[in-house]
Amino acid sequence: MSTVVSPPTQAPRPDGGSTHPQSRARQLPAVLLRALLTQRIVLLLVLLAAVVITMTTLSSRNYLTAPFDLPYMSSALISAVPLVMLGLAQLLVIASGRGGIDLSVGAIVSLTSMVFGFAYGEWGWPLWIAVLLAAGFGGLCGAVNGLLIAYVGYPALITTLATYYAFSSLAIVINDQQPISTAPIQEFFSSARSIQVPVGGGDPLPVPLGTLTFLLPTVLVVWVLLNRTTYGRRLYGIGTNDVAAEWAGIDVRRTRFTAYLLAGVISGLVAVVTVAQFASARPDAGVTGSGMALPAITIAVLGGVAITGGIGRVAGVVLATLLIVWLNAGILLAVPGNAGSQFQLFALGIVLVFAALLNGLTSRRYGTTG
Amino acid sequence: MSSSTLAPTDGTPPGPRAHTATARGRVLPFPITGQEIVLIVVIAVLWAVLAVATPAFLTGGSIVPLLVAMAPVALIGIGMTIIIITGGIDVSVAGMVMVCAVVVAKTMVGSGVSLPVAVLLSVLVGGVLGLVNGLLIAYGRVHAIIITFGTANLFEFLGLRIFGGSTVNGIPGTLGFFGRGDAGRTLGVPHSFLIMLLVAAAAWYYLRHTAGGRHLYAIGGDADAARLAGVKVQRRVLSAYVLTGLLTGLAACFVIAQGTSTLAPNVGTGMELSAIAAVVIGGTSIMGGRGSVLGTVLGALLVQTVTSGVTQLGWRSQLASLFIGIFILIAVGADLLRQRARRTA
Known part of the structure; x- marks a missing residue:
């Protein structure tokens, strides 16, 4: 699988039967089935539509505790912000190949939360400098991983397991297990509120501010990076076959x-x-429960990122997140209380296993696919 | 999609261990590897330092809890070692511990079953969960990490459903045989530790001296080559996951015995990572094809020594994770250096 070069941005055309125009009409069902099975984006779109239609139907027949409508769906996006962003982080490292994975993202979130809390909440730094510091500090933590994995040659799974332990420990020790919630930090909550965005002629939708200030810019930057820059081509190149990439003159380690x-x-x-x-700013922000890393990896895999490297698209990660977020939001309305969050685990597990088995099936039937 | 494609092992040969048929005994490596000797030295040094720093360390009151606490992690680690040798991984063991523990605890509270029945039940439940993983991984031909991420969610769901939103209270002391107290010791040695050692010895012999064990290494080295050489790859892989499930079931009994009479839904949290940490510190290669049970037991002992030591020195207990992280990096680094030396020699 690692030897197959599959251009990730240019999907294999589903209408491959165009060489036999006379039988094209008869092939249509087969072509559609193939597109559904081999194109992760198509599958995700169908599943997403199924979830939204099911939930809206249930909602219109009053099976749900609250209406599942556009305002509810758009305010549910608040939980999509960290998921999409960390899913994209996993896309970058998993696509880089050689067993790439990052278990430490949740621990980095915890540690950087504390650093940001100190800078903005304790030392009174201006917000934009504190945000820059957070990005820079997160980058420093990531650089530790990158240095060990790319230059020293450590396996990614183990390195990030070790840094997961180290960063999450530092995050707790750094402020003696205490969260930072001074006045500026508490006022900072206002940036997590929803704003009213007028859409079309209808009522304005409540859109969480984080989707506009953090999610969309990150998605755009990563998309441009992967699809419109030489760095993106290099990344897919080393993920597909790093020996070939080395011979092609790519600085594999640096990439x-x-x-x-x-x-x-x-x-x-x-x-x-x-x-x-x-x-x-909580010292356990990114590692409570099952942490942030495992859901992020799940989202990436569901979005069609191949764990073997070299394959994965931004749109897949975004669609997979929307699917999970809206499915979860619907489950919360259908199964109220504690049981709702338990059924969310069930749904996530089933969707992931199903998607993985489908991957295995399609790669046997149609060869390796994007 | 074979399991070896996760990481093209940049030219590292699977090693001569995979071929034992011709010259028996000669090709087997020395019973104890460099990594294990280093681990023994490190543990000895740590124990000596701790004994000097806190005189209370080398007493029964401190060593017995240490051995009891390491037993479940080491037990799961033994299964995890076998899985990782085949080139797989299982991140769902924490969920398995939770399901087994809650099923057993509820049964004991509900009908007061005897010790053997409780253990059998736990091991059976673990085996079934392991079978689910194994079937999906061996016959679904999907990479283990993805499937077990999925089943981890499913097992957690199952466990939380059985918990039913509250803790299990009033667990009887049936499992005291595995516990910390007097009932859990013979001649001062905790039973859970002894059982773990027995299992480790059996696994060590199986992996080293039986054809089945060598097949597991062959699969981890190159699954396709192993299949062509006549190894029943799928069946072997399946058995590795089932075995881990069985061992996890037993470990869940240890976990219940170590706790109080109340079982909370966070039981088992983080055990997948500590088991993997023990395996990795023990020198088992995450790429598959190389590793030993002895190393894993030593790795678990090291991790538990660090955890206990940090507490006994009066430091913040979370500092232990920092040291564990550093130990993982050192252990893997030492292994990388040795590999490099072997390749250039």
Whole structure:
């Protein structure tokens, strides 16, 4: 699988049967099935539509505790902000190949939250400098991973497991286990509020501010980086076959190092978002429960990022997040209380196993796919 | 999609261990590897330092809890070692511990079953969960880390459903045989530690001296080559996950025995990472094809020594994670250096 060169941006055309125009009409069902099975984006769109239609139907028949409508869907996006951003961080490192993965993103979020809390809440730095510091500090943590993995040759899984332990420990020790929630930090909560965005002719939708200030810029930057820069081509190149990339004159180590560095920068920005959401810089922000890393990896894999490297698209990660976020939001309305959050785990697990099995099936039936 | 494609092992040969049929005994490496000797030295140094720093360290009151606490992690680590040798991984063991523990705890509270029944039940539940992982991984041909991320969520869901939103209270002392107290010791040695050692010895012998064990290394070295050489790859991989499930079930009993009479839904949290840490510190290669159970037991002992030591020195307990992280990096770094030396020699 690692030897197959598959251009990730230019999807294989589903209408491959155009060489036999006379049988094209008869092939249509097969072509559609193939597109559904091999194009992760198509599959995600269909699933997303299914979720939204099911939930709206349930809602219109009053099975849900509250209406599942556009305002509800758009305010649910608040939980998509860290998921998409960390999912993109995983996309960068997983696409870089050689078993790339980053288990430490949650720990970086915790540690950077504390650093941001100190800078903005304790030392009274201006907000934009504190945000820059958070991004820079996250990048520094990512650089530690990148240095060990790309230059020293450590396996990514182990390195990031070790830094997960180290960063999460430092985050707790740095302020003696205490969260920072001084006045500026508490007022910072206002940046996690929703703003009313007029859409079309209808009522304005409440859109969480974080989607506009953090999510959209990150998505745009990562998309441009992967699809419109030479760095993106290099990253997919080393992920597909790093020996070939080396011979093609690519600085494999530097490219892989940069991927982990960028994942750290994104985690640093997620830390700022998390501080705003909690109105407090918490030392365990990114590692409570199952942490932030595992959901992020799940989102990336669901979005079609191949764990073997070299394959993965920004749109897949975004669609996978929307699917999970709206599915979760719907489950919360359908199953109220504690059981709702439990069924969310169930849904995430089932969707992930299903998507993974489908990957295995399609790669046997149609060869490796994007 | 074979399991070896996760990481093209930049030219590292799977090593001569995979071929044992011709010259028996000669090709097997020395029973104890460099990594294990280093670990023994490191643990000895740590124990000596701790004994000097806090005189209370080298007493039964301190060593027994240490051995009891390391037993479940080491037990799961033994299964994890076998899985990682085949080139896989299992991040769902924390969820498995939770399901097994809550099923057993509820049964004991509900019907007061005896010790053997409780253990059997836990091991069976673990085995079934392991079977789910194994079937999906071996026959679904999907990489283990993805499947086990998925089943981790499913197991956690299952466990939380059985918990039903509250803790399990009033657990009887049936499992005291594995616990910290007097009932859990023979001649001062905790039973859970002894059982773990027995399992480790059996696994060590199986991996080193039986054809089945060598097949596991062959699969981790190159699954396709192993298949062509006649190894039933899928069946072997399946058995590795089932075995880990069984061991995790037993470990869940240890976990219950170590706790109080109340079981909270956070039982098992983080155990997947500590088990993987023990395996990795023990020198097992995450790429598969190389590793030993002895190293894992030593790794678990090191991790637990650090955890206990930090507490006994009166430091903040979370500092232990920092040291564990550093130990992982040192252990893997030493392994990388040795590999490099072997390649250039």
